[in-house]
Amino acid sequence: MPEQPFEPDRVIAGTGAGGAMDLATSEAQTLERTPGGPLGTGPAARPRSLWSDAWRDLRRNPVFVISALVILFLVVISLWPSLIASGSPLQCNLAKAQEGSQPGAPFGYDGQGCNVYTRTVYGARTSVTVGVCATLGVALLGSVLGGLAGFFGGFWDSVLSRITDVFFAIPVVLGGLVLLSVVTSNTVWPVIGFMVLLGWPQISRIARGSVITAKQNDYVQAARALGASDSRILLRHIAPNAVAPVIVVATIALGTYIALEATLSYLGVGLKPPSVSWGIDISAASPYIRNAPHALLWPSGALALTVLAFIMLGDAVRDALDPKLR
């Protein structure tokens, strides 16, 4: 047996083939919740929970406010793209191919004569849908499986740990290429399904770790001594105290899923041409990079800004929830 002064799982938990998602994981490891509750600031003061403390910090954090506004804007234009863009993203006029900025087409036209501005606005919907749905799926599946494994331990816990090891050994882009290259459906759902399939082990490790930490707290022992059932302990006592790291990692992962969708579409296995996606547009613009760089730059900029907004949001939330930084 190795004599290790640290818990191996905690160090190794920050690893994996997920590439972009790893840092989120390892940084979230430092996020240990101290049991919330009244800190005794005087009998008159109302006890502040970690959440209301965090919310107070967030509202004052300019990074949070800016990224939240960007995200709000993205959500609005992905719900109602016609608010700021007229015409259809599929309406293209070859005669205008590669033309630069002009009235009605502030971002110019791409190699097929499509309006880059319209396509960039409509592309937001794909990215936001994929990001939000994949994150919800991953967070639900991962935290339920990881949480249960961490709480009950034993045989199924070991099985789950080995399964997550297997998933971490497969490079993400590679798995996407293999799985999605045979899919013929041209909707976002296979892409989302793939992300949930390959993404849940990341969240499950975080959830397992934080449930194990929360489980050892005195208030859990107290609840157990009072005769609370497993489900009550899990839902009322452990879940609220173990959910913070999951939220942080999931927010940052949302940005990386958007980037992953674009990468897969760029490689030709995510969404395919009649659909509108930034990845497709960037891929289509790359042969004309010399004559019409604007067709590449605008969707790339939109993609980068979106990913940046989600990563900064996650960063801000982590800082607010991390008591060590106070």
Added chain:
Amino acid sequence: MGRYVVRRLLQMIPVFVGATLLIFLMVNVMGDPIAGLCGERACDPATAAQLKKEFGLDKPVWQQYLTYMGNVFTGDFGTAFNGQPVTELMSTAFPVTIRLTVVAILFEIVIGITLGVVTGLRRGRPVDTGVLLATLVVISVPTFVTGLLLQLLLGVEWGWIKPSVSPDAPFGQLIVPGLVLASVSLAYVTRLTRTSIAENKRSDYVRTAVAKGLPRRRVITRHLLRNSLIPVVTFIGTDIGALMGGAIVTERIFNIHGVGYQLYQGILRQNTQTVVGFVTVLVLVFLVANLLVDLLYAVLDPRIRYA
């Protein structure tokens, strides 16, 4: 030490079997391995049946998997679509990707750790904020965008580099592709090192070292850095596998004929043998890199002993 290594090697077996089986199932069950052999047209049923028999594809999947793994352990990875043995493809592709990965890792170590130490020691100062913002931007721009932009700027507009890499891919031509491949991980290494340094800076042993009157340089390199590197080494070690797998995008942009290129071709042409063969080797690389990282812990932190 020896016993620990043996135990870890044994633990690698189920992960290896699981990962290769998963890829094997994905490739075999979801695609039609015969379809790639008849070119664009569909195979006629008689030929298809004969080909299936020839390759043992009429047997159940688990049996195919066992046969395949048996062959792999005798060094036979099967044949690619053009009749070339897969091992031959590997012998041309892996050296290229290994060179690319080495360049990327060097960037991560040299630039990432340096920036991390500099910012970690000056937490909250303008340098720190600037670098932190820069890392956020680098993380947010997907690799393929960074690659295309650098290719456009350095290769096409300014002509500093060749936009596509020649087939033998010497180190000199791999510098920019290596930087692109490393970019996101580079930002992570910077941030991890920064966090770790900033946390350990306040620890007792650093204060002791300073109190002993050691020069600042020695305190940082010998005491602070060595203790702060464990999470960074973990990240870089596991990144080796991710870099080699993630090279698909970089290799496609710069037209590098490495592992990613062969895998991409194999997947497009539904060539099972190539895909499974390359992925098997990649999984092995990932597992061995993880093992080496764990052994490195003992070097970095003498408190960790593997009995």
